[in-house]
Amino acid sequence: MKEYLAFALSMLVTASFGQMGFLPIQNVSAGKQFRFPVVSGTPPAVPEKINAYLQLAELDLLKGSEQQHIFEKVAADNGTIYGGKVSIAYEVLTNTRQNLAIRLTQSSCGATCAYWVRYYNFNPQNGDRYFVPDFFPAANLERLRQIITPRRQANLRKQIKALVASGEDAAHLEKYIYDYIGRDNLEDFYFTKDSIFFDNENLLSKNDKFYGLDNVTGFSVAEIKHLLNACGRSALLTGAQLAGFRSGTEPQLYEGRVGGSAAFYLLFRHDYQNKYRGSYAYKKYGRAIYLEGEQTGAEYSFSEKDANHDETARIQFRKDGLALKGYWVGRQNRKLAFSATRK
Known part of the structure; x- marks a missing residue:
């Protein structure tokens, strides 16, 4: 049965228990069911990178773009069998100069419920996500x-x-x-x-x-x-x-621009066969846009999807080392330059 959550109108931000480690971590909460880590520290580049990664990957929203709380987008019932997320909890497993490891325990409910965990290991020196x-x-x-x-x-x-x-x-x-x-x-x-x-x-x-x-x-x-x-x-x-040392495994966080001015963050990863999926968010709006795509030879082609899963635009690019170069194509075939580099 789906849980119905009453969210607090204001977010509670407190120090996360036991997180006296290499990178300071704060706990951001909404109601009793949602907790999420926000990393800080100086210089700010690495914490900003880790936060953008986690928020885009797990919340579909960049902190500062919320209207009520940072969980509002993923908590909304999306009409699928599993609905929206109804709980997120986290534990910092290690926090040293060599690894920031975080485990997220989550659930979602619609017609039925799903339960899962997700692990993130970050290089605290440059913010890359580690993979085995x-x-x-x-x-x-x-x-x-x-x-x-x-x-x-x-x-x-x-x-x-x-x-x-x-x-x-x-x-x-x-x-x-x-x-x-x-x-x-x-x-x-x-x-x-x-x-x-x-x-x-x-x-x-x-x-x-x-x-x-x-x-x-x-x-x-x-x-x-x-x-x-x-x-x-x-x-x-x-x-x-x-x-x-830079990770050679996707997803990693990219930062780029469309048309030379519209700044965004991007994550994408291999799904199966030649299929890929991902999301990106314009920094101005801070809300994730879902991507479905495929790789053909050296070229990646993605469709932007709206809440109804209809295509709203296309993105095509090639990887050149840590850089992505290509085009964003909108309605009426409006074509703009698309470029990004690994953060």
């Missing part, structure tokens, strides 16, 4: 899986066996979860000064998330340090020259 492939040569990613997959599976196997022995109807979990772990994209992870952790939560079907399983399996960095590349050694071990 950034830390390992391509050949070593499979060797990493050979180390972590059996133990992640064994962690759940023991718990499922105990559930079945206690009378729970949980045997069906074994029909899919071990295979899913083996094919996991490894995005649900975080690392601390001496360990790296992987979470299975999002691999479980909705009803199976209520068994109370411990889905997080940890590994000592010492176990995998021989597999790391230079970026991995810097992030997970030494911290040396960390500001100079």
Whole structure:
């Protein structure tokens, strides 16, 4: 059943508990169900980059553009089966000069409900988002899986066996979860000064998330340090020259302009096959515009979508290193230059 939330008319901004770390973090709340981190610090470029990323990715709104609270856009019922978000909570898992790791726990409800977690790991020296492939040569990613997959599976196997022995109807979990772990994209992870952790939560079907399983399996960095590349050694071990390492994995935050003047932030990522999805927000308005697209050869082509999922404009560009160059094409084929660079 859908939860109906009464939001406070004013936002409560307080210091987030336990966040005495490398980057100061404030908690922004609306009502009892919504909490979100806002990063600060000096110089401001890195916190601004991290905040823009998180707000565009999770709130579809840039702070300062809200009318009542920063959750108003994603909390609105969008008419789909899962409706709008009804809760967001977060936990800062580590906050050092080598990693800012944040876990968001969320739910949405419409005709039915969905529940999920999302992990973000940021390089505190330049604001890039870390992904596991950034830390390992391509050949070593499979060797990493050979180390972590059996133990992640064994962690759940023991718990499922105990559930079945206690009378729970949980045997069906074994029909899919071990295979899913083996094919996991490894995005649900975080690392601390001496360990790296992987979470299975999002691999479980909705009803199976209520068994109370411990889905997080940890590994000592010492176990995998021989597999790391230079970026991995810097992030997970030494911290040396960390500001100079740039992530090679999307989505990363881009900043650009349409027609040379309309400034925006952009995120996009691979979906499946040659399909991509993303969103961007003009800084003047601060509200995300949804993008659906595909890659053909070296060219990316996206359709802007409105709330009814109708196309309102098109964006075409090519990547050149950390830059994007192309065109924005609006109604009546109005064509403007489109350019962006990685923040």
